[in-house]
Each structure stands twice: as C-alpha cells, then as structure tokens.
Amino acid sequence: MKKAILATLLLLGAVASRAQVRFEALSTDALRERAMKSGKLVFIELHADWCPPCRVMEREVFSDREVGEFFERHFVAARYDTDRRTGRALMKRYGSGAIPLGLVFDTEGNLLGRIQGAAAPEVYLNDLREILARRGRDRK
Numbered sequence: 162m163k164k165a166i167l168a169t170l171l172l173l174g175a176v177a178s179r180a181q182v183r184f185e186a187l188s189t190d191a192l193r194e195r196a197m198k199s200g201k202l203v204f205i206e207l208h209a210d211w212c213p214p215c216r217v218m219e220r221e222v223f224s225d226r227e228v229g230e231f232f233e234r235h236f237v238a239a240r241y242d243t244d245r246r247t248g249r250a251l252m253k254r255y256g257s258g259a260i261p262l263g264l265v266f267d268t269e270g271n272l273l274g275r276i277q278g279a280a281a282p283e284v285y286l287n288d289l290r291e292i293l294a295r296r297g298r299d300r301k
Contacts, residue, residue: 181223181224181225181229182223182224182228182229182232182238183229183232183233183238184206184223184238184239184240185237185238185239186239187239188247189205189239189247189251192205192237192239193266193268193270195237196236196237196268197268199237201234201235201236201237202235202236202237202265202266202267202268202273202293202296203236203237203238203239203265203266203267203268204232204235204236204237204238204239204263204264204265204266205238205239205240205241205251205263205264205266206218206223206238206239206240206241206261206262206263206264207240207241207243207248207251207252207255207256207260207261207262207263207264208240208241208242208243208248208260208261208262209242209243209244209248209260210242210244211244212260212261214260214261214278214279215260215261215279217279218261218279218280218285221281221282222279222280222281222282222285225282227282227286228282228285228286231286231289235289235293236265243256243260251264255272255275256277257277259277259278261277261278261279262275262276262277263275263276263277263285263289265289265292267296273292273295273296274288274291274292274295276288276289276292
C-alpha cells in the first residue's frame with residue numbers, strides 16, 4: 162500500500178512539474194541557438210530574489226499549467242537575475258527599471274515585445290498572445 166501511494170505521489174509530481182514554465186540555465190547565445198533549432202521564440206524573464214512581484218509571478222503565473230503548456234509550445238525560456246551581470250546588462254538595454262520584465266525575441270535577436278510587472282495568468286497569456294499576433298501580422 163505504501164509503495165502504491167509513493168508511486169502515485171511521484172507520478173503526480175512529474176505531471177505537475179511539466180505544467181510549469183521550464184526556464185533553461187543557458188547563456189543568451191545558447192538560448193537563441195536552442196530556439197533556432199526548435200523553431201521557437203526566445204523568452205527572457207528579468208527578476209530579482211528580493212522582488213515581491215517577481216515571487217508572485219513565480220508562484221502564480223509560471224507555475225500555472227496553462228501558462229506552462231503555452232510556453233512549451235512557443236518559447237525557449239530563461240530567467241536572469243538583475244543583480245547579476247547578464248540580467249543587469251539586459252535590464253540596461255531593454256528595461257525601464259521595473260521588474261519583473263518579460264522579453265520576447267525572435268531567433269535573430271529582435272525584440273518582439275515586453276511585459277512589465279506582475280499579472281494574473283490569464284492576463285499574462287493574453288499579453289503573450291498579442292505579441293505573437295503582432296509577429297504574425299509583421300511576417301505577412
């Protein structure tokens with residue numbers, strides 16, 4: 162009986178982990194290369210450990226099943242801390258000082274859109290869909 166319960170818990174944990182956004186621990190160049198190979202866009206989240214809205218995004222948005230599935234279909238994602246070199250450089254180039262900041266790039270490095278601040282999962286997904294829709298119109 163204990164083995165059956167343990168197996169069920171492990172299975173549920175595996176399913177739940179797939180529902181979350183999977184942030185890669187890659188350099189920006191490696192991230193772009195992986196996106197090119199997979200035919201996906203690049204998503205970068207800029208955050209900081211001390212940032213309360215960033216923690217809300219982690220807990221309520223990036224752990225959401227629908228958000229995770231959307232990211233799996235469309236993006237290769239990474240997150241960079243703005244208190245570290247890469248995050249600081251990206252913030253200087255693409256940000257306006259406030260985090261969390263989501264950046265969407267094509268595989269050539271062109272910024273397609275940004276989402277600043279915390280939002281509910283549905284709102285965040287709608288913002289991402291708008292960025293993707295604009296990209297579709299730009300390509301026609």
